[in-house]
Structures are given as structure tokens and as C-alpha cells.
Amino acid sequence: xxxxxxxxxxxxxxLALARDGVLLCDRDLIxxxxxxxxxxxTLAQEMARFGLKPAxxxxxxxxxxxxxxxxxxxxxxxxxxxALTLPQCRFxxxxxxxxxVHAAAAAHPGRAACVSLAWKRDTAWGAVYAADGACLLAPxxxxxxxxxxxxxxxxxxIGETPPELVLPxxxxxxxxxxxxxRAASVLAVGRVLADSGGFSAGNELLPLYPRRPExxxxxxxxxxx
Numbered sequence: 001x002x003x004x005x006x007x008x009x010x011x012x013x014x015l016a017l018a019r020d021g022v023l024l025c026d027r028d029l030i031x032x033x034x035x036x037x038x039x040x041x042t043l044a045q046e047m048a049r050f051g052l053k054p055a056x057x058x059x060x061x062x063x064x065x066x067x068x069x070x071x072x073x074x075x076x077x078x079x080x081x082x083a084l085t086l087p088q089c090r091f092x093x094x095x096x097x098x099x100x101v102h103a104a105a106a107a108h109p110g111r112a113a114c115v116s117l118a119w120k121r122d123t124a125w126g127a128v129y130a131a132d133g134a135c136l137l138a139p140x141x142x143x144x145x146x147x148x149x150x151x152x153x154x155x156x157x158i159g160e161t162p163p164e165l166v167l168p169x170x171x172x173x174x175x176x177x178x179x180x181x182r183a184a185s186v187l188a189v190g191r192v193l194a195d196s197g198g199f200s201a202g203n204e205l206l207p208l209y210p211r212r213p214e215x216x217x218x219x220x221x222x223x224x225x
Contacts, residue, residue: 001019001020001021001058001059002017002018002019002052002056002057002058002059003017003018003019003057003058003059003060003061003187003190003191004016004017004018004043004057004059004060004061005018005060005061005062005063005094005183005184005186005187005190006039006043006061006062006063006075006078006183006186007062007063007075007094007096007099007181007182007183007186008029008039008063008067008068008071008072008074008075009063009064009065009066009067009068009071009072009075009096009181010067010068010071010180010181011068011180012028012029012180013028013029013038013039013071013074013075014026014027014028014029014180014181014182014183014186015027015028015029015039015042015043015046015183016183016184016186016187017043017046017047017050017052018187019050019052023184023187024046024050025046025049025050026182026183026184027042027046027183029042039074039075039078040078040081054085054086055086055088057082057086057088057089058088058089058090059089059090059091059092059190059194060079060082060089060090060091060092060202061091061092061094061186061187061189061190061191061193061194062075062076062078062079062091062092062093062094062186062190062205063075063094063095063096063099063181063186064076064093064094064095064096064205064206064207064208065095065096065117065118065207065208065209065210066096066117066118066125066207066208066209066210067096067117067118067181069207069209072207072208072209073207075207076205076206076207079091079202079205080202080203080204080205082202083201083202083203083205084203089202090194090199090202091199091200091201091202091205092189092190092193092194092198092199092200093193093200093205094186094189094190094193095139095208096115096117096159096181096208097115097117097125097126097127097139097159098189099181099182099185099186099189100113100115100117100158100159100181100185101113101115101129101133101158102185102188102189103181103182103184103185104156104158104174105131105133108156108174109131110131111131111154111155111156112128112129112130112131112136112151112152112154112155112156113128113129113155113156113157113158114126114127114128114129114147114148114150114151114155114156114157114158114171115127115128115129115139115158115159116144116147116157116158116159116160116161117159117160117210118160118210118211119160119161119162120211122143122144122145123141123142123143123144124141124142124144124147124159124161124210125139125140125141125142125210125211126139126140126141126142126144126147126159127139127140128147128150128151128155130152131152136150136151136152137150141210141211144165148167148168148170148171151168151170151171152170153170154170154172155170155171155172156171156172156173156174157171157172157173157174158174158179159179160179161173
């Protein structure tokens with residue numbers, strides 16, 4: 001079985017390729033913020049390097065954010081294109097919070113995790129997970145006060161936050177490396193979803209947007225909705 005995993009929610013995209021459970025590559029896209037150019041070209045390059053053809057693909061794990069508006073659309077458009085051309089493929093939809101928690105848990109076992117993404121003023125798309133992976137506060141747009149209130153002692157803050165954010169004493173900020181989603185974690189979380197039958201229709205994959213675009217709200221306030 002050949003699997004790929006990719007995420008373009010951040011400033012630089014990532015891609016992983018695996019065959020029969022063995023990771024063949026886990027790499028960054030070469031050019032930052034050129035996901036639309038690099039993603040499919042890099043996938044084709046890596047598959048050719050290992051003697052694989054598009055028809056060999058079985059499962060595609062797609063990072064759906066939240067994150068960069070354009071980046072997310074690139075990943076989901078790529079998944080939809082693969083679904084149209086490769087009917088044998090199955091797809092999983094991997095939220096960024098779960099991928100970040102997976103990576104942090106591997107590096108910091110036994111620590112609860114507080115995820116902050118797509119922050120805006122005093123709110124973020126966030127969630128809180130216990131050390132055993134149980135979800136203590138479901139992913140949604142929360143104020144930081146709500147997020148921190150739901151955190152156990154010693155929780156690790158991961159993701160992206162305002163630079164001036166002051167953390168309470170019972171929460172520690174993770175190293176900057178845990179602010180970006182990694183392809184290996186998208187692959188691992190996607191496999192968990194696949195094992196439980198959590199597949200999504202590839203041609204219907206949509207990004208996870210944390211809130212309605214301001215332009216839409218402004219348009220509606222002006223009576224043009």
C-alpha cells in the first residue's frame with residue numbers, strides 16, 4: 001500500500017510518502033509560499049525516485065488546517081484533483097490541531113497540550129488535550145482565557161500565538177519548532193483515522209476555516225449578502 005500525506009497550511013508546505021507502512025520520505029517543499037507550484041511537482045519527483053506511479057497510490061492524508069487561506073485551498077484542490085484522476089484512492093482529512101498534538105506528544109510524553117492556531121486579537125482556533133490524548137476542550141474558536149482555564153497543570157502550549165501573549169503559571173510555551181505541522185504527523189494521524197474507517201470523499205474535501213472571512217461579514221453588513 002502506498003500512502004502520501006501533505007499539509008500546506010503554514011508558510012512552507014510538507015510532504016511524506018510511505019509504502020507498506022515504511023516512511024520513504026518526509027520533506028519540506030523547496031519554495032516557501034509557492035504551494036500551488038511545488039506540491040504536485042514535488043510529489044511526482046518523490047514518487048519517481050522510488051519507482052512509483054500515480055496508479056500505485058492507495059491512501060492520501062490531507063492536512064486541512066486551519067492556517068493560510070491560500071495554502072489550505074491548494075492542499076484541498078490537490079486532493080480533489082487526485083480524487084478525480086485516481087478513483088482507487090481513499091482520503092483522510094487531518095486537522096492541524098491533531099497533527100501538532102501528535103508531534104508534541106512524541107517529543108514531550110506525559111504532557112497535556114493546548115493548541116492555538118489562527119489567532120485573532122484575544123481569540124484563537126484552539127483545543128486542549130490531556131496527556132493521554134483525550135480531548136478536554138473541543139476544537140473551536142475560543143478566547144485565550146477559556147483555553148487556559150481548560151488546561152491541566154504543566155500543559156504545553158503549541159501552535160501559533162500573539163507575540164505579546166502572557167501565559168499563566170500552569171502553562172508552558174513549547175519551542176517554536178512545534179508551531180508548524182509536520183508531514184509525518186499528518187501521516188500518523190491519518191492512519192489512525194483510516195484504521196477506524198474515518199475516510200472522507202476526496203472530491204468534497206474542504207479547508208477548515210476558523211471563522212468567516214471579514215470581507216464576507218462586511219459585504220453582508222452593507223446589505224449585499
